[in-house]
Amino acid sequence: MIPTITVFERSPDGGSGHARDMPVRWALEEAGQPYHARLVSFRGLKEPAHRRLQPFGQIPTYEEDGLVLFESGAIVLHIAERHAGLLPGGEHGRARAIMWIFAALNTVEPPIVEHEQASYVEHGQPWFCEERLSFLRDRIRVRLAQLSCRLGDGGWLDGAFSAGDLMMVTVLRRLNGSGLLEDHPNLAAYVARGEARPAFRRAFEAQRAVFLASSAGE
Amino acid sequence: MIPTITVFERSPDGGSGHARDMPVRWALEEAGQPYHARLVSFRGLKEPAHRRLQPFGQIPTYEEDGLVLFESGAIVLHIAERHAGLLPGGEHGRARAIMWIFAALNTVEPPIVEHEQASYVEHGQPWFCEERLSFLRDRIRVRLAQLSCRLGDGGWLDGAFSAGDLMMVTVLRRLNGSGLLEDHPNLAAYVARGEARPAFRRAFEAQRAVFLASSAGE
Numbered sequence: 275m276i277p278t279i280t281v282f283e284r285s286p287d288g289g290s291g292h293a294r295d296m297p298v299r300w301a302l303e304e305a306g307q308p309y310h311a312r313l314v315s316f317r318g319l320k321e322p323a324h325r326r327l328q329p330f331g332q333i334p335t336y337e338e339d340g341l342v343l344f345e346s347g348a349i350v351l352h353i354a355e356r357h358a359g360l361l362p363g364g365e366h367g368r369a370r371a372i373m374w375i376f377a378a379l380n381t382v383e384p385p386i387v388e389h390e391q392a393s394y395v396e397h398g399q400p401w402f403c404e405e406r407l408s409f410l411r412d413r414i415r416v417r418l419a420q421l422s423c424r425l426g427d428g429g430w431l432d433g434a435f436s437a438g439d440l441m442m443v444t445v446l447r448r449l450n451g452s453g454l455l456e457d458h459p460n461l462a463a464y465v466a467r468g469e470a471r472p473a474f475r476r477a478f479e480a481q482r483a484v485f486l487a488s489s490a491g492e
Numbered sequence: 493m494i495p496t497i498t499v500f501e502r503s504p505d506g507g508s509g510h511a512r513d514m515p516v517r518w519a520l521e522e523a524g525q526p527y528h529a530r531l532v533s534f535r536g537l538k539e540p541a542h543r544r545l546q547p548f549g550q551i552p553t554y555e556e557d558g559l560v561l562f563e564s565g566a567i568v569l570h571i572a573e574r575h576a577g578l579l580p581g582g583e584h585g586r587a588r589a590i591m592w593i594f595a596a597l598n599t600v601e602p603p604i605v606e607h608e609q610a611s612y613v614e615h616g617q618p619w620f621c622e623e624r625l626s627f628l629r630d631r632i633r634v635r636l637a638q639l640s641c642r643l644g645d646g647g648w649l650d651g652a653f654s655a656g657d658l659m660m661v662t663v664l665r666r667l668n669g670s671g672l673l674e675d676h677p678n679l680a681a682y683v684a685r686g687e688a689r690p691a692f693r694r695a696f697e698a699q700r701a702v703f704l705a706s707s708a709g710e
Contacts, residue, residue, distance in 0.1 A: 329642035330599050330635065341584045345594035352587050366559045369570050376563035380597050381548050388606060399627065401619040409617065417548065424547035 276308050277338035279349075280327070281484060283313040289485030290450075291478045294346040295334040297444040299480055301350045301437065303473035305357030313484065347379050347441065354437040361437060374431050374438025378445045382421060385413040386448050414454055422458035429467065443468030494526050495556035497567075498545070499702060501531040507703030508668075509696045512564040513552040515662040517698055519568045519655065521691035523575030531702065565597050565659065572655040579655060592649050592656025596663045600639060603631040604666050632672055640676035647685065661686030 279302075281295040295311070302309045318324055319331045327335045328344045336343040336352070343349050351372060354360035361368045389410040396402055421442075425431060430439045446465045449455045455462045468474055497520075499513040513529070520527045536542055537549045545553045546562045554561040554570070561567050569590060572578035579586045607628040614620055639660075643649060648657045664683050667673045673680045686692055 325638075325641075330595070330638050332599070341587060343587055343591050345591050345598060347594040347598060348587070348591035351590060369559060369561055369566070372569060373561050373563050373566035376565040376597070377548070379594070380563060380565060381550070384602060384605070387602070396627075399624070401621050401624040403619050406617070406619040409614075420543075420548050423543075 275339050276310055277302075277336055278310040278312055279337075280314050280324070280333045280335045281311045281481065282333055283315045283318070283484070284488035285481065285485050289482040291481055292448055293333065293481065296477060296481055297346050297441055298334050298336065298349045298353070299477035300440055300444070300474050301353040301360060303476045304359055304440065304471075305353055307353065307357060311480070311484065313488075347375050350437050350441060351375060360440065362432075362434065367432065367436075370432050371436035371438040374436070375441045378438065378441040382417050382442065383445045383448075385410055385417060386445065389414060390448065411454065414449070415457070418449075418454060418458055418461060422461050425460055425464060427460065430464075435471075439464075439468060443474075493557050494528055495520075495554055496528040496530055497555075498532045498542070498551045498553045499529045499699065500551055501533045501536070501702070502706035503699065503703050507700040509699055510666055511551065511699065514695060514699055515564050515659055516552050516554065516567045516571070517695035518658055518662070518692050519571040519578060521694045522577055522658065522689075523571055525571065525575060529698070529702065531706075565593050568655050568659060569593060578658065580650075580652065585650065585654075588650050589654035589656040592654070593659045596656070596659040600635050600660065601663045601666075603628055603635060604663065607632060608666065629672065632667070633675070636667075636672060636676055636679060640679050643678050643682060645678065648682075653689075657682075657686060661692075 279295060279298055281299075282293055285293045287293055299309075299311075314324060314333060319328075319333070324335075325331060327337070327342050330344075332344065334344070334346060334349065336349040343352055350360075354371075361371050389407065392402070392407055392410055430436065431442060432438065443465050446455060446461060447469070450465070455465060469478075497513060497516055500511055503511045505511050517527075517529075532542060532551060537546075537551070542553075543549060545555070545560050548562070550562065552562070552564060552567065554567040561570060568578075572589075579589050607625065610620070610625055610628055648654065649660060650656065661683050664673060664679060665687070668683070673683060687696075
């Protein structure tokens with residue numbers, strides 16, 4: 275059965291692949307698994323039909339054979355467990371790949387998302403100020419330096435490409451254009467290596483096509 | 493082989509069980525798996541020996557038979573996969589329990605941690621103000637209302653207690669004393685139900701004993 279995911283009808287990222295359907299699409303492409311994408315409007319996210327699938331009113335969801343999942347990390351892991359190519363065969367390597375999914379989402383991403391919110395969502399709030407953005411950028415820099423040190427000269431975080439790299443590259447891509455990645459050439463190259471994968475390109479073009487179609491009538 | 497975890501020599505939470513060794517200890521207790529706890533000082537977190545285990549300089553780590561893991565979510569999942577009682581047997585239920593681990597850490601926790609940082613770490617910063625704390629509390633309230641709606645009258649998030657509940661209760665406990673949980677009696681009862689589990693109690697006392705020992709010489 276072909277799984278169905280939900281995606282933004284019109285992504286607020288303008289088709290740059292930072293919405294959370296992107297890692298799910300990428301994982302499905304790596305797995306060679308066809309899928310349907312169901313478009314959801316911002317209003318639709320709040321409606322009972324979507325809330326029954328996703329209690330927090332977010333995308334993506336994943337539906338397959340009566341199973342309904344949400345949380346991009348959980349969906350990527352589920353896909354990785356059912357298809358070859360996204361988790362190593364050995365038990366230890368598998369556990370470490372899963373560890374990097376969590377590290378991407380829980381240790382590397384939080385200061386990046388907080389900086390985005392401080393820059394955009396909270397613009398105009400009384401506490402908005404350049405000092406706060408600078409403080410948050412420093413928190414991002416600390417994480418990038420630590421990650422760069424661990425990655426070293428390696429092509430991927432733990433040998434072969436895994437779902438952990440897929441999620442880490444997804445998180446780091448949020449920094450594209452910020453100039454922060456460029457302080458660590460090995461991290462910039464790591465992101466470029468992920469973005470060069472054919473599966474990434476297919477996933478990227480698919481989400482971009484949805485955004486372009488939604489804007490075509492204007 | 494008995495696994496070894498790392499924990500704060502002297503937890504900044506004063507032994508209230510909010511450090512990230514707590515869900516790992518709790519999972520090990522639910523699993524009936526004895527473990528060693530190695531104490532790490534704040535200075536030790538920055539030293540090369542610890543950074544080789546944990547590139548971000550955090551606790552906990554988990555070592556067993558040559559496997560080294562970090563990230564509390566990944567460690568809890570690893571324990572849950574190797575022992576009975578923390579993941580349902582069926583494939584769909586198992587995937588949903590893992591989904592709740594991610595939802596706890598990636599959707600429910602971020603505004604809670606951001607509020608903690610805004611209240612404590614950023615106290616005295618130029619952008620510190622009551623309006624910002626109020627804004628963040630509103631973000632927490634949105635998540636709690638959504639979670640309360642999904643939990644409904646259920647004892648646990650998806651039938652039987654799972655690693656997903658273990659992580660969600662761990663995250664919600666950070667709100668103890670804030671008054672926010674009390675807006676949703678079903679969530680307050682859910683947290684109390686988790687805290688009443690014998691495995692939780694043993695884990696809580698173990699982490700508290702470490703803190704009390706570290707303070708005894710003062």
